[in-house]
Amino acid sequence: MLEVRGIAKTFNAGTPNEIRALHDVDLTLDAGTFTIVIGGNGSGKSTLLNAVAGSFAVDAGSIRLGGRDITAWPEHRRAALIGRVFQNPLSGTAADMSIAENLALASRRGRRRGLGWALSGAFRRAMRERVRRLAMGLEDRLDNPIGTLSGGQRQALTLLMATWREPRLLLLDEHTAALDPRSADQVIRLSEEVISRERLTTLMVTHSMHQAASLGDRLIMMYRGRIIHDFRGAEKRRLRVDDLLARFEEVRRGEQLDESAAELLRRAYV
């Protein structure tokens, strides 16, 4: 479904703030797989998601989705194929517009927006039904501004918006990181539900080792802009939180070794 070939991205190239965020990353996702991405701060996991979504142009490499080369497509065009949920619950919805209007916007993702009424009667009925499935009691508040809702409710609605029209690829960018534990659980449960019901090809970045161990059927670990581990199938199912922490520890120790070696060289030569 998704084929990422040798993509690289350097931010602020040629300045003292140069950051090589992605090094030659390859990643192929089969249709219907749910892949988790983990990694420390600055490992490039969110950058990878943004590269696929088209938030910036990559410096090298190609991205194919559903058989089409989307490398040169602008973000809004890729949106026809991709559903997204952001880390910040405020990012995925328009606060001053009603729940109904937000959903109406999502229902036209990737389609022409003409002069038809945004909120037709048939759409309202479909909307009530699907909002009811969230089990948050929001179906009776469809005309309230979305800004009056809690972060968890907004994130659940953003998820509904991202999947209203079945996306070829669903991108979840630490979408529960800003929520309280109870809301986070609720949103994770809703995510699992929709992903398994519609067999969505999903790429999910998370900070939570617990989510990484318990969700998905593939897990990739990133470090300094590279994919350093890729667990699938039985290997992924066997992974526990402790195993993941052990892998992180390994990486950290490797990093310390690099640091001390660098220090040694500095002492010797500077």
Added chain:
Amino acid sequence: MTLVVGAWTIGLILSFLALGVFISFRIFHFPDITVDGSITLGASLAAVLLIAGTNPLLASAAAFCGGLAAGATTGVLHTKFRINPLLSGILVMTALYSVNLHVMGQSNVPLLSAVTLTSDVERIASALLDGRTTLDVAGWELPARDAALLVVTFGTVVLLVAAVYAFFRTNLGTAMRATGENPQMSQALGVNVGNMTIAGLALANGLVALAGALLAQYQGFADVQMGIGMVVWGLASVIIGETLVGTQQLGLVIGGAVMGSVLFRLLVAIALRAGLDPNDLKLLTAAFVFAALILPGLLGRRVRA
């Protein structure tokens, strides 16, 4: 009384200015100074076409289209060439000053002998009233011309405001509002944010130019200086409207901009009547908008930007 009726009529005409400013400042959060130039562009285009004998409705529509082009230019400068919003507007406004002089060929075009919407309304009103020149409205003696112009302007504003409201409830209009409010989300839902901003600014300046065309026909001339400070007048109207009806309901806010425009003109008329030096008008308007911008903060209430 004539003064009040006149202020009402001008207030209603300028409600298109207020609507335009509402679209750029409030929906797109884009401080669009193009307005000062596009209102004059609308007036000068309409004036020149009317002098040439064009149908007044066509001349007004042409003015609207001129405004569309001006707003789209500002939008292109901002979205395609990444020029700061304020500077994009200033560049287009400055360029429009020369354009307007070229359109008119002189700095002032009188419309006294031309067939305009105003003269059409006068003609129809006098036919309907069998030539009577005054009307008795609840004991007030009103010139028939002024009353007829007020009624027709009111009808036009109601129709066009309803159209603008309806537009913002369509799929396209909803996407436009979302673009201004949350570009990141709009992008993720497949909205071309750049093009949507260009379209929004075009619509805003089209309405402003229409206000200019109608104003020129009402006051009987177009002048190259008439746009100066208009963006602040529009903003003052929007702010008054928001104070009256709040910022929550789209329909109310749009209606509020119209009410704000009328109220603002009435306040100006009363102030001038009470002996305010007309030269101080723009200073006071600026002071008023300044006060309206900072007072909510000083009073400790949070108000949406």
